[in-house]
Amino acid sequence: MKNHNIYTDVFTVSELRGLKQASLHSLYTTRIYTTFTLQQIKILKMFNINKCSYIEEWSQNPNLIPLPTEHYDKDEEVYDKSGELIFPLASCIIYIDIEELHGSSLVLCDCKTEILPRSNMIVKLNPGVLHKVTPYISGKRLSLNWNLW
Numbered sequence: 130m131k132n133h134n135i136y137t138d139v140f141t142v143s144e145l146r147g148l149k150q151a152s153l154h155s156l157y158t159t160r161i162y163t164t165f166t167l168q169q170i171k172i173l174k175m176f177n178i179n180k181c182s183y184i185e186e187w188s189q190n191p192n193l194i195p196l197p198t199e200h201y202d203k204d205e206e207v208y209d210k211s212g213e214l215i216f217p218l219a220s221c222i223i224y225i226d227i228e229e230l231h232g233s234s235l236v237l238c239d240c241k242t243e244i245l246p247r248s249n250m251i252v253k254l255n256p257g258v259l260h261k262v263t264p265y266i267s268g269k270r271l272s273l274n275w276n277l278w
Contacts, residue, residue: 132258133237135244136175136251144168145249149225152188152273160186169275176253178218178277185217185276191233191265199238199261202254202276216256217276224250230268236261246270 140148148168154160162169162184173181189196204215222235224246235244235252238259244252254260 132239132255133242133244134253136253137247138249139171139175139251140168140249145225148223148273149271151186152190152225152271155186155188155273156190156193158187162186172221172223172251172275173277176219176221176277181218181277183278185278187274189270189272189274191270196233196262196265199259201257201259214257217278218256219277220254220256220258221275221277222246222252222254223273223275224248224252224270225273226269226271228269230270232264232266233268233270234263236263246272 147166151166163182165173165181165184169184173179201214202217202220204217207213207215225248227246227248230246233246235246236242237244237254238261243263
């Protein structure tokens with residue numbers, strides 16, 4: 130079974146601007162949404178996810194914060210307490226602003242797939258996909274990341 134899907138040209142220019150603004154608020158902290166924005170609802174419908182209780186959101190900009198090494202998206206609190214892996218319904222990486230990027234590709238470790246980011250692209254990961262980001266070299270890379278619970 131395929132462990133990911135790629136969606137391109139999902140958002141309008143105006144929607145991307147809104148997502149870029151949202152990413153500034155979740156750069157250094159994780160935000161939780163229990164009521165959803167129009168963009169979040171659009172993605173939930175696109176993924177056919179009807180029973181999402183909340184969305185965990187954070188953003189990544191390698192010019193400001195190091196990119197993640199190999200990991201699973203999981204309930205970090207449960208994992209820290211018990212070592213148990215509890216996965217979200219899905220994870221998605223929304224690439225908002227990519228320009229002249231060298232490095233920082235998404236790697237799905239289980240299937241050795243490397244995905245090159247591009248603006249206005251979403252990568253949806255199924256639960257339990259081990260992944261990482263290759264080392265950042267240069268360029269612009271702004272992404273918004275959601276775990277759907």
